[in-house]
Amino acid sequence: MESYMETKHQVRPVDEVIAKYPKSREHLISILQEVQAEYGYLSRDSINMISDYLALPSSKIFGVATFYNQFKMNAPGRIQVSICRGTACHVKGSLNLLDSCRQLLGIEVGQTTKDGLFSLETVACLGCCSIAPAMMVNGQFFGRLDKKKLEYLVDTWRAAGRVEE
Amino acid sequence: MNRIFIGMGTCGLATGAGQVKAAVEKWAAARDMKVQITRTGCIGYCNAEPIMDVVTDDGHRVSYGNVTPEVAGFILDEVLVRKNCKLDGLLGQFVNGAAPLAGIPLIEEHPFFKKQVKYVLRNCGVIDPESIADYRAHGGFKGFERALGMSQGEVIQEVTRSGLRGRGGSGFLTGRKWELALASRNAKKYVICNADEGDPGAFMDRSILEGDTYAVLEGMMTAGYAIGADEGIIYCRAEYPLAIERIKKAIDVLKSEGLLEKPVGPGFLFKLRIKMGAGAFVCGEETALMASVEGRRGMPRPRPPFPSVEGLFQKPTIVNNVETMANVSHIMREGAESFSAMGTQNSKGTKVFALTGKVVNAGLVEVPMGMTLREVVFDIGGGIPGGKAFKAVQIGGPSGGCIPAEHLDITIDYESLKSVGAIMGSGGLVVMDEETCMVDMARYFLSFITSESCGKCIPCREGTQRLFEILDSIVSPYAKMPDEEENLLRFNRVLNMESLAQVIKDTSLCGLGQSAPNPVLSTLRFFRKEYEAHIYDRKCPAHQCKGLLTYTIDTNACTGCTLCAKKCPTSAIVGEKKKTHYIVDEKCIRCGTCQDVCRFSAVSVN
Numbered sequence: 001m002e003s004y005m006e007t008k009h010q011v012r013p014v015d016e017v018i019a020k021y022p023k024s025r026e027h028l029i030s031i032l033q034e035v036q037a038e039y040g041y042l043s044r045d046s047i048n049m050i051s052d053y054l055a056l057p058s059s060k061i062f063g064v065a066t067f068y069n070q071f072k073m074n075a076p077g078r079i080q081v082s083i084c085r086g087t088a089c090h091v092k093g094s095l096n097l098l099d100s101c102r103q104l105l106g107i108e109v110g111q112t113t114k115d116g117l118f119s120l121e122t123v124a125c126l127g128c129c130s131i132a133p134a135m136m137v138n139g140q141f142f143g144r145l146d147k148k149k150l151e152y153l154v155d156t157w158r159a160a161g162r163v164e165e
Numbered sequence: 166m167n168r169i170f171i172g173m174g175t176c177g178l179a180t181g182a183g184q185v186k187a188a189v190e191k192w193a194a195a196r197d198m199k200v201q202i203t204r205t206g207c208i209g210y211c212n213a214e215p216i217m218d219v220v221t222d223d224g225h226r227v228s229y230g231n232v233t234p235e236v237a238g239f240i241l242d243e244v245l246v247r248k249n250c251k252l253d254g255l256l257g258q259f260v261n262g263a264a265p266l267a268g269i270p271l272i273e274e275h276p277f278f279k280k281q282v283k284y285v286l287r288n289c290g291v292i293d294p295e296s297i298a299d300y301r302a303h304g305g306f307k308g309f310e311r312a313l314g315m316s317q318g319e320v321i322q323e324v325t326r327s328g329l330r331g332r333g334g335s336g337f338l339t340g341r342k343w344e345l346a347l348a349s350r351n352a353k354k355y356v357i358c359n360a361d362e363g364d365p366g367a368f369m370d371r372s373i374l375e376g377d378t379y380a381v382l383e384g385m386m387t388a389g390y391a392i393g394a395d396e397g398i399i400y401c402r403a404e405y406p407l408a409i410e411r412i413k414k415a416i417d418v419l420k421s422e423g424l425l426e427k428p429v430g431p432g433f434l435f436k437l438r439i440k441m442g443a444g445a446f447v448c449g450e451e452t453a454l455m456a457s458v459e460g461r462r463g464m465p466r467p468r469p470p471f472p473s474v475e476g477l478f479q480k481p482t483i484v485n486n487v488e489t490m491a492n493v494s495h496i497m498r499e500g501a502e503s504f505s506a507m508g509t510q511n512s513k514g515t516k517v518f519a520l521t522g523k524v525v526n527a528g529l530v531e532v533p534m535g536m537t538l539r540e541v542v543f544d545i546g547g548g549i550p551g552g553k554a555f556k557a558v559q560i561g562g563p564s565g566g567c568i569p570a571e572h573l574d575i576t577i578d579y580e581s582l583k584s585v586g587a588i589m590g591s592g593g594l595v596v597m598d599e600e601t602c603m604v605d606m607a608r609y610f611l612s613f614i615t616s617e618s619c620g621k622c623i624p625c626r627e628g629t630q631r632l633f634e635i636l637d638s639i640v641s642p643y644a645k646m647p648d649e650e651e652n653l654l655r656f657n658r659v660l661n662m663e664s665l666a667q668v669i670k671d672t673s674l675c676g677l678g679q680s681a682p683n684p685v686l687s688t689l690r691f692f693r694k695e696y697e698a699h700i701y702d703r704k705c706p707a708h709q710c711k712g713l714l715t716y717t718i719d720t721n722a723c724t725g726c727t728l729c730a731k732k733c734p735t736s737a738i739v740g741e742k743k744k745t746h747y748i749v750d751e752k753c754i755r756c757g758t759c760q761d762v763c764r765f766s767a768v769s770v771n
Contacts, residue, residue, distance in 0.1 A: 024460075025459070025460040025461075026458070026459055026460045027460060028460035029440075029441075029443055029457065029460055030440070030441070032443070033403070033441055033443065063462060064460070064461065064462055067445060067462040067463065067619075068442075068443035068444050068445050068463070069443070069444035069445060070403055070443040070444040071443065085365070085613075086365035086366050087365045087366030087521075087522070087559060087562065087593065087595045087609070087610075088365075088366045088521035088522050088527075088593075088595050089365075090365075090606075090609050091522045091523060091595055091597055091601055091606075092522070092523075096756075096757070099756060103734055123404065123444075124363060124365055124444070124446060124613065124617070125363070125364070125365035125366065125367070125404075126175075126404060127175065127362065127367070127368035127371040127402075127404065127405060128175055128176055128179055128368065129366050129367070129368055129519055129521035129522075129527070129593075129595075130176050130211030130212060130214075130368075130519075130521055130527040130528050130529075131176055131179055131180060131211065131214070131527075132521060132522075132527075134179065136404075139406060140179075141175055141178060141179035142179060143176070143179040143180055144180070147761075
């Protein structure tokens, strides 16, 4: 999921990405995952191409893709913020954190900022409950957050235009 | 050459273990010393992460917690150059066979570890999970080799004798499940390891996969041999990138060592692959999981037929949880008695819990079955931070229940937890203090369930939605329901809340739906007063339900500094400079910013 965010790399065409998989429905989810890793989301065109490849109606593919939380149908921002909404994070105030984040970025959950820099999501549980409240940004984990720490992080990323390693 | 161990599980990395590793490398380069850095998994004491262990010149391994990049160099200076191990953040030394260092406590004696029994977690945070040699040095694959020398029936008997029950939540006897699969004459069988740990508030499986990858794979191979399967699949959540990476590496190593995809022992041929989940909670249910592996929407189907008879691609399949699989490798190596000696009459062995929430020592704990909850929360967990009062502990995630203070002395085993309306579940233990609102908690779990319900059966799809709406109306201000009719409707719904919960429980298709109302039922059972305060007094005693809060500024304490008015995101605070300010209730969104910024504690909430 991290590969396409390393901006400069050449995006492979969809048929090249999926060619290594056997033409069987069993591999549908893996195919969708790999296409999303390449493009950041599943476009209508890529779903149609997968449909041709697997000889499966695109409605079925759409049905599978919308069932799972992981798949996105719209292009996400360059910095994807996922706030954890697990139990431990909830008890430690992740709802307030989410509110602060919405205010800071000026977008709602599931949206992308106009400049395409940030997108905001929630995730059921990151499994980092011991360092709650936590969030994941472009595959990196951040824990023990509060409003101030979040403000600082968002400001740095906004200024740099990317997430530092 | 000195060995340095750094806990680099997800929790370690998130708290800066990566920077600590860089600091150690820099330190070594500056002094032209050679150190061997080993990335271990999580030892469980996540609260003290990043954790760094330093092995002294004479082979003693000493562990330090809360290591920052700045402190790392200092610790290395002291331990390796000045030979002084007594430093701040010292957790203790490991037992290594030699006489222990004088004056340094053993790590087993640390309050967090003292009451724990490490059976399945023994290697987590101790060995290098990416090194098969390290795993072998700690007894790895001995159990598998022993199994290969036995007949299939004998292996299953050994597992049955140990009394191991499924650690994923249901508590079905593992050996019994395997027996059913062995009895099937089908030539093609599957072993699935369920690593789709979707319970919010649980991370046992992640830690085991990250910290002791080979143990899980060994368990799967043993299971494969026992039931006569030739293919194993690990279904792992995509949210666990590190675990996935380590499993992939481990499978490659096993292939190159000839343990996979080549006949071993009495002609046993097994292949393993990993399948990434795509973020659906219901896929933790075994029939839904299999649908997902087949590339379909992860929807459960009615049982029977049970997966042991007709599972993945209509072939006999066993589905076991990560912790179960890891336990199998240790049971096969050390014999059934090593496991069955621990625990209670009907619940043998140990259980790993993810202890989190409002507790001092958050982390991963492994305790023998039969220990009381009080010991886990107060002795191991160290109690509630900030001197606050304990309110409840939530066990079993969205399918479980809340256990209040009066039942804290209950023993941990499958049956007694059921008697208080909770379940063992996969092992999430979330501690709550007086500042947690139980109605809000129930509402939180229901909102989770409504978004995760697969939509196949009506009681779960519609029922949980209605139940959520009822709870929502309980915590919402009157202003949201202006006319009388709606208020009556709301009252009517509240009256029917319990019976609705019961219907969902009785009529849902799968375990997710059947247990969905549990958070509501259990909080209603033990915290009815809190519901009543919300419904009759329109007050949230814990000050958590935003809709029921009002922020007011104390006219005497306010100095008119205008800070709150400036910071208020909705400009709901009015007032002139150096004069008392007021909050306009209609505009207030209850974000609490004014209370945070006020330097005179003039803002109060009610």
